[in-house]
Amino acid sequence: MLNESDLISIRREFHQIPELALHEFETHRLLEKKIKKMPQQFLTIREIGELPTALLVKIGGSHPKRNIGYRADIDALPVSEQTDTDFRSKHEGVMHACGHDLHMTVALGLLDYFANHQPIDNLIFFFQPAEESDNGGKFAYELGIFNGEWNVDEFYGLHDNPDLPSGAIGCRNGTLFAxxxxxxxxxxxxxxxxxxxxxxxxxxxxxxxxxxxxxxxxxxxxxxxxxxxxxxxxxxxxxxxxxxxxxxxxxxxxxxxxxxxxxxxxxxxxxxxxxxxxxxxxxxxxxxxQGGYLPVENDPTLTTNFISYMQNANNVQFIKTEPAMTGEDFGYLLSKIPGTMFWLGVDSLAPLHSDLFDPNESAIWTGIQAITGFLNERMTQNV
The missing domain is CATH 3.30.70.360 (Alpha-Beta Plaits)
Known part of the structure; x- marks a missing residue:
């Protein structure tokens, strides 16, 4: 299984190869490489011909009542990185200035855990291209990729937040993003x-x-x-x-x-x-x-359940957050499929989209532990 050190190394690999919307080919290859190193007993990997940089991974549950979706966006921004880290972007003029490298790493950590510990429900991981532009979520939905056996009954996804303490979970009922x-x-x-x-x-x-x-x-x-x-x-x-x-x-x-x-x-x-x-x-x-950039409106029932778990979990620092005027195309998916988006604190001095954005990597492991706990709890519930 992946440990915290492994995950930090993976995040740094992604950070060095940022790619713009619908051009995330190197990122796609690295994702697939990491996933194929995991136990394959419960996994099904699906490519999308019409959306070639996207990746779907299904983990078959032991006694599935539902398909739980988890989305991680994979594209970067046209920003020239100004940090002095030794793993800074190798692609001139492109940077993971919004933290999607960290989003992918958390998703891989979750995927790795459940590949080694079969979940009760089916889990569907959606590594989504083109969040920053070109409406990747809307494009994917309209292609019908969530139909049939890949249907998603409820969707979850995070966004890192530089203003919250590292590893803290932030959420609210109603609108999270504009x-x-x-x-x-x-x-x-x-x-x-x-x-x-x-x-x-x-x-x-x-x-x-x-x-x-x-x-x-x-x-x-x-x-x-x-x-x-x-x-x-x-x-x-x-x-x-x-x-x-x-x-x-x-x-x-x-x-x-x-x-x-x-x-x-x-x-x-x-x-x-x-x-x-x-x-x-x-x-x-x-x-x-407007395309797919609808308000991110959290489902009231699922979000109340999510917040209740995070507030009561011993290892989670939960913070109720106010709506943000930033945009996110996960709003389109939540307009079609009930679900919840939440914040993961990364305690960065520089804001999102800054050429100096530098998230605290300790958030990766803490976030994975919190989300794993929630998903395990969710899968024991009948409704």
């Missing part, structure tokens, strides 16, 4: 000479008015008790100081803790853009792309 929507707006008018504005249709001015009006959506159309976010992070327009810009592009993001709120903000964005189009006699094209 849903997100990409906002892309293109304004088209007419370019011209700066000295003759009457002959042009200035999209810098139109974009400025649009940005100002969009910023009133959250402050004046959203219940402050519920909350929401509309951030416009990028604007491009113009080529030179003495030419009136005929086009402008604005890019941003919507965040909301419920799908209802996200749809409300989306609706207001479209309405405001229609108003600007009329006011400035220009074309305003709005693209709102």
């Amino acid at each position: 849903g997100t929507t990409e906002v892309n707006i293109t304004l088209t008018g007419k370019s011209g000479h700066a000295a003759y504005p009457q002959n042009s249709n200035d999209m810098v001015v139109a974009a400025a008015y649009l940005i100002t009006q969009l910023q009133t959506i959250v402050s004046r159309n959203v219940d402050p008790i519920e909350g929401g976010v509309l951030t416009l992070g990028k604007i491009t327009a113009g080529t030179i100081r003495n030419v009136i810009a005929g086009t402008a592009r604005i890019e941003g993001t919507i965040r909301g803790l419920t799908q209802k709120m996200i749809l409300h903000i989306q609706k207001r964005v479209r309405e405001v853009c229609i108003g600007i189009s009329l006011s400035f006699d220009c074309d305003v094209n709005v693209e709102l792309n």
Whole structure:
């Protein structure tokens, strides 16, 4: 069986080979290599032809009442690592800055335990590509990979949290992560000479008015008790100081803790853009792309059960957490299959997505012990 030292070494192997969404081929090979070293008596490994970097592993239970799913995301971010560790990324400009290397390692630790100790229920491990972009969870579900004997009755998954103590488990009922929507707006008018504005249709001015009006959506159309976010992070327009810009592009993001709120903000964005189009006699094209990044809404029954176990387990530090405005495509899977997402504390000084993100590796073993205990307890329950 894998021990704590083995698992830390495995995490460092993954950390050195980060890969972007849908290109996790080296990661896939390493995962498969590690899994094939485990006892194979109860294991079935499944490749997905249409999603070649994904991997499914089923552990057959001794007296299965249900199929319990566990998901671990495997992709990395386009971030140039600035840590000084001797196992830093070998792939220039790519880094496991969100801790998916640790997510995979915890999943392998769980898989190894149950490969050596046959579970009561069937366990299905889903090593998922493309969480950071390209909607890997949604893509997988729509391919039908969880149908038939690979059906998942309930799904669990974690995300590391740099703000919690190493090894602590954090969770809450309701929404854990916000849903997100990409906002892309293109304004088209007419370019011209700066000295003759009457002959042009200035999209810098139109974009400025649009940005100002969009910023009133959250402050004046959203219940402050519920909350929401509309951030416009990028604007491009113009080529030179003495030419009136005929086009402008604005890019941003919507965040909301419920799908209802996200749809409300989306609706207001479209309405405001229609108003600007009329006011400035220009074309305003709005693209709102949510894909699989729905709010991560934990199932109330399963999550109450999960929290109850973690609160009462002797070896677990449980912390009730508040919702986060970060996004996670596990929300799509939880919209189709009941389940629970939770935090694993990793006590890092640098935040998620930082080029200095450096999780405390002691969280790996502690997290595996807590999750193993929960899964064993869950499998003794009849409902």
